[in-house]
Amino acid sequence: MTLLKNGKIEKDSYVDCSGKEDVATAGQIIISYKQWVAYRDLLSKKNDRLGIKLLSHEKPDLIATDLEYFSLIALEFPSFADGRAYSYARLLRDHYGYSGELRAVGDVLLEQLHFMQRVGFDAFEVENDDALEAWKTALSDLSVWYQTTGDGRSSVMQLRHKID
Amino acid sequence: MYRYDEFDSRLVNERVEQFRRQTIRRLNGELNEDQFKPLRLMNGLYLQLHAYMLRINVPYGTLSSRQMRQLAHLARTYDKGYGHFTTRQNIQYNWIQLKDVPDALGDLAKVEMHGIQSSGNCIRNVTSDQYAGVAREEIQDPRIYCEIIRQWSTLHPEFSFLPRKFKIAVTGCKQDRAAVKVHDIGLIIRRNNEGNEGFEVVVGGGQGRTPFVGKTIREWLNAEDLLSYLEAILRVYNMSGRRDNKYKARIKILVHQLGIEEFRNQVEKEWQRIRGSQLKLPQAEIDRINNYFAPPQYEKINDQLELLKKQKADSPAFSDWLKTNVSDHKASGYSIANISLKGPDLPPGDITADQMDAVADLADRYSFSEIRINHRQNLVFPHVLQSELIELWGELSNIGLATANIGHVSDMIACPGLDYCALANARSIPIAQEINERFQNMDKVHNIGELTINISGCMNACGHHHVGHIGILGVDKRGKEYYQFTLGGSSDEKASLGDRTGKGFPAEEAADAVETIIKTYLETRNNNERFIDTYRRVGMKPFKVALYDSP
Amino acid sequence: MPQVIIANELKNGFVVFLTEANHWSNDIDEGAIAKDVADAESLLKKAKIAEQNCEVIDPYLIEINIENGRRVPTEYREFIRAHGPSVPIPS
Numbered sequence: 001m002t003l004l005k006n007g008k009i010e011k012d013s014y015v016d017c018s019g020k021e022d023v024a025t026a027g028q029i030i031i032s033y034k035q036w037v038a039y040r041d042l043l044s045k046k047n048d049r050l051g052i053k054l055l056s057h058e059k060p061d062l063i064a065t066d067l068e069y070f071s072l073i074a075l076e077f078p079s080f081a082d083g084r085a086y087s088y089a090r091l092l093r094d095h096y097g098y099s100g101e102l103r104a105v106g107d108v109l110l111e112q113l114h115f116m117q118r119v120g121f122d123a124f125e126v127e128n129d130d131a132l133e134a135w136k137t138a139l140s141d142l143s144v145w146y147q148t149t150g151d152g153r154s155s156v157m158q159l160r161h162k163i164d
Numbered sequence: 165m166y167r168y169d170e171f172d173s174r175l176v177n178e179r180v181e182q183f184r185r186q187t188i189r190r191l192n193g194e195l196n197e198d199q200f201k202p203l204r205l206m207n208g209l210y211l212q213l214h215a216y217m218l219r220i221n222v223p224y225g226t227l228s229s230r231q232m233r234q235l236a237h238l239a240r241t242y243d244k245g246y247g248h249f250t251t252r253q254n255i256q257y258n259w260i261q262l263k264d265v266p267d268a269l270g271d272l273a274k275v276e277m278h279g280i281q282s283s284g285n286c287i288r289n290v291t292s293d294q295y296a297g298v299a300r301e302e303i304q305d306p307r308i309y310c311e312i313i314r315q316w317s318t319l320h321p322e323f324s325f326l327p328r329k330f331k332i333a334v335t336g337c338k339q340d341r342a343a344v345k346v347h348d349i350g351l352i353i354r355r356n357n358e359g360n361e362g363f364e365v366v367v368g369g370g371q372g373r374t375p376f377v378g379k380t381i382r383e384w385l386n387a388e389d390l391l392s393y394l395e396a397i398l399r400v401y402n403m404s405g406r407r408d409n410k411y412k413a414r415i416k417i418l419v420h421q422l423g424i425e426e427f428r429n430q431v432e433k434e435w436q437r438i439r440g441s442q443l444k445l446p447q448a449e450i451d452r453i454n455n456y457f458a459p460p461q462y463e464k465i466n467d468q469l470e471l472l473k474k475q476k477a478d479s480p481a482f483s484d485w486l487k488t489n490v491s492d493h494k495a496s497g498y499s500i501a502n503i504s505l506k507g508p509d510l511p512p513g514d515i516t517a518d519q520m521d522a523v524a525d526l527a528d529r530y531s532f533s534e535i536r537i538n539h540r541q542n543l544v545f546p547h548v549l550q551s552e553l554i555e556l557w558g559e560l561s562n563i564g565l566a567t568a569n570i571g572h573v574s575d576m577i578a579c580p581g582l583d584y585c586a587l588a589n590a591r592s593i594p595i596a597q598e599i600n601e602r603f604q605n606m607d608k609v610h611n612i613g614e615l616t617i618n619i620s621g622c623m624n625a626c627g628h629h630h631v632g633h634i635g636i637l638g639v640d641k642r643g644k645e646y647y648q649f650t651l652g653g654s655s656d657e658k659a660s661l662g663d664r665t666g667k668g669f670p671a672e673e674a675a676d677a678v679e680t681i682i683k684t685y686l687e688t689r690n691n692n693e694r695f696i697d698t699y700r701r702v703g704m705k706p707f708k709v710a711l712y713d714s715p
Numbered sequence: 716m717p718q719v720i721i722a723n724e725l726k727n728g729f730v731v732f733l734t735e736a737n738h739w740s741n742d743i744d745e746g747a748i749a750k751d752v753a754d755a756e757s758l759l760k761k762a763k764i765a766e767q768n769c770e771v772i773d774p775y776l777i778e779i780n781i782e783n784g785r786r787v788p789t790e791y792r793e794f795i796r797a798h799g800p801s802v803p804i805p806s
Contacts, residue, residue: 083323083402086321086322086402087399090399109199109202111202111203112325115321137185141181141185142179143174144178145319146315146316146318147322148441156175156315158442159171160171160449160452161448190725191726193769196769197766211772214799214800215723215727215728262727263727511802514805582791582792582795593801593802594801594802597802
């Protein structure tokens with residue numbers, strides 16, 4: 001598994017505890033929503049940076065008022081065909097104003113990186129021998145977009161009518 | 165007609181090259197079928213019973229003669245010399261080879277066409293009224309908004325992996341020829357008291373295993389809010405639509421399970437949040453696209469009623485064609501001519517490459533180079549001088565395309581069925597052809613009057629059987645093909661779903677059953693009452709008695 | 716009941732059958748016949764290798780009857796796959 005972040009391969013500085021019984025109190029960890037509910041008091045006092053992983057049926061509304069505690073939100077793609085997290089990402093970025101790391105985890109396909117990046121993901125856990133090459137290909141395939149998705153890229157409509 | 169600008173062209177060309185690279189990776193083994201399948205589907209490439217099948221979008225059913233010629237070229241160069249028009253105003257090629265698909269898509273891009281999102285769980289080709297822009301009672305040409313939706317939905321990063329496919333239809337008329345009430349979203353253009361344009365928005369209609377007539381979610385939506393409202397509906401659906409069971413994954417099930425009130429509340433909440441965003445449609449964009457759909461330069465001329473009357477008297481065959489295949493045009497002196505692809509010789513919706521070329525030439529001569537596809541799998545010439553109708557009819561007769569049966573018994577909708585389709589349980593085409601054979605006598609056909617028969621080869625209902633006045637559903641019963649009947653379906657502004665008559669009939673009795681139903685109707689109708697009206701008046705009982713000898 | 720392997724060829728999509736010589740033929744009558752479970756497993760194994768080598772897609776066994784020396788699929792769907800649409804190709 002490789003972590004691609006902002007177009008570079010990075011070493012993951014978080015330890016994923018989301019599948020474990022207990023939560024470590026020291027170090028940078030990723031917890032599950034279930035753990036957050038159970039250990040909220042303990043975890044909210046932690047000094048280290050905290051990440052949370054939401055499963056595909058866990059809508060971001062669940063943590064909307066707690067976003068200040070998280071420097072990373074991982075959204076799960078249980079299968080590449082399950083596209084719920086695309087909308088979750090947009091809600092987190094556009095509606096809740098979340099600006100920390102937004103990481104795509106699970107069945108993340110090369111061909112989807114571009115879509116994911118456009119809706120607000122900036123980090124991706126990918127299973128690919130040459131993740132960097134994959135990233136470059138994915139981003140260079142298409143240069144035209146009709147949609148405005150808050151990623152700063154101009155839509156065709158904006159370019160046509162010279163709207164900012 | 166809409167023409168691509170530099171942005172539209174660049175996107176389609178980049179997409180072709182992307183698919184070319186993906187195809188090469190598949191052919192040389194870098195991608196396995198599981199990895200490649202979603203990529204090819206997003207470009208309209210299926211694997212069917214005999215071969216790959218490529219589905220090409222005809223956006224809102226509008227084609228130029230140049231595009232039709234290119235479709236003929238594809239049929240000849242990469243397929244077996246024919247194509248099949250579908251109930252979603254698209255065209256399918258049944259024998260295309262994977263190695264040729266990138267080239268075929270490249271050829272299509274040259275005439276501003278593509279197969280993007282003609283398959284997959286994404287927003288599909290937007291469909292519309294085949295009489296858009298020329299119908300007399302039309303409020304506004306729906307293709308303007310179809311094109312806006314086409315662009316917004318193309319490679320939408322958020323909505324490319326929905327729970328299930330998503331179909332949108334738009335009409336600008338009260339009279340609904342686009343079946344908008346059996347779409348995931350149906351848009352009906354309205355004009356309010358202030359003279360502004362807007363939409364009634366219908367949601368949650370659909371056919372398939374669990375059919376529903378759509379429900380109105382908003383009586384009025386301002387035109388500038390179209391995309392933000394669509395985006396709100398799609399977002400709610402994408403997050404909450406069921407993903408555990410593909411037969412319950414369409415938006416109709418979500419709307420049904422939540423109830424329209426709750427669904428509306430969720431959509432409203434999301435919409436209020438994004439309404440003022442960059443999704444607001446600039447008037448400049450509406451105007452830009454509107455300009456492309458400006459009507460052609462019609463001759464200023466009166467209706468030619470006297471001339472047509474004389475020509476009708478001279479030729480009963482022309483008179484028949486005029487009665488069934490020709491409709492009123494908004495410009496005086498012009499008519500809309502329908503070209504039936506339901507003749508006795510070819511499967512419903514099929515057309516040969518030579519016929520496509522001939523149609524393109526005729527469109528240049530008689531219809532300002534414009535052709536439409538309707539959802540009943542026929543072609544339309546939208547602007548024909550009334551004084552030239554007889555010439556056009558003669559030319560169409562020469563190429564076997566002057567069958568006078570539009571909206572009548574032999575103008576059947578039929579899916580490809582088990583002869584081609586990997587999902588089908590039973591064949592559709594041979595049943596449709598047998599029924600067609602039984603109704604070759606045009607006097608008989610015209611006496612029966614307006615009647616739609618729709619046949620599907622499986623529950624997925626691509627042949628629209630739920631909304632046929634007579635619907636036929638092919639099923640597999642212990643390895644034998646059986647056909648179940650429904651009566652009373654309709655996809656127009658008074659949309660209704662058909663009722664099951666009872667147990668199905670084996671293939672060899674299906675056409676007999678149709679004759680029995682029609683005979684019963686003829687014995688039961690009042691004067692010139694249409695089949696659907698007779699059925700709505702008398703109900704199932706007499707038909708049941710006739711079909712099964714018992715009520 | 717005897718069986719043969721049916722699949723689609725990757726590069727063109729056409730229906731093919733696995734032959735005795737471990738090739739793929741468009742003609743069902745050239746298909747290698749599995750008479751028992753052991754035969755069937757052995758054919759399927761070869762077919763799966765061809766699938767991995769990106770020669771064919773979705774190979775599987777279908778049941779056939781032998782009628783006048785010809786291989787006739789018992790399922791109508793497979794009969795149509797083997798012989799093409801039951802209606803003439805438009806021309």
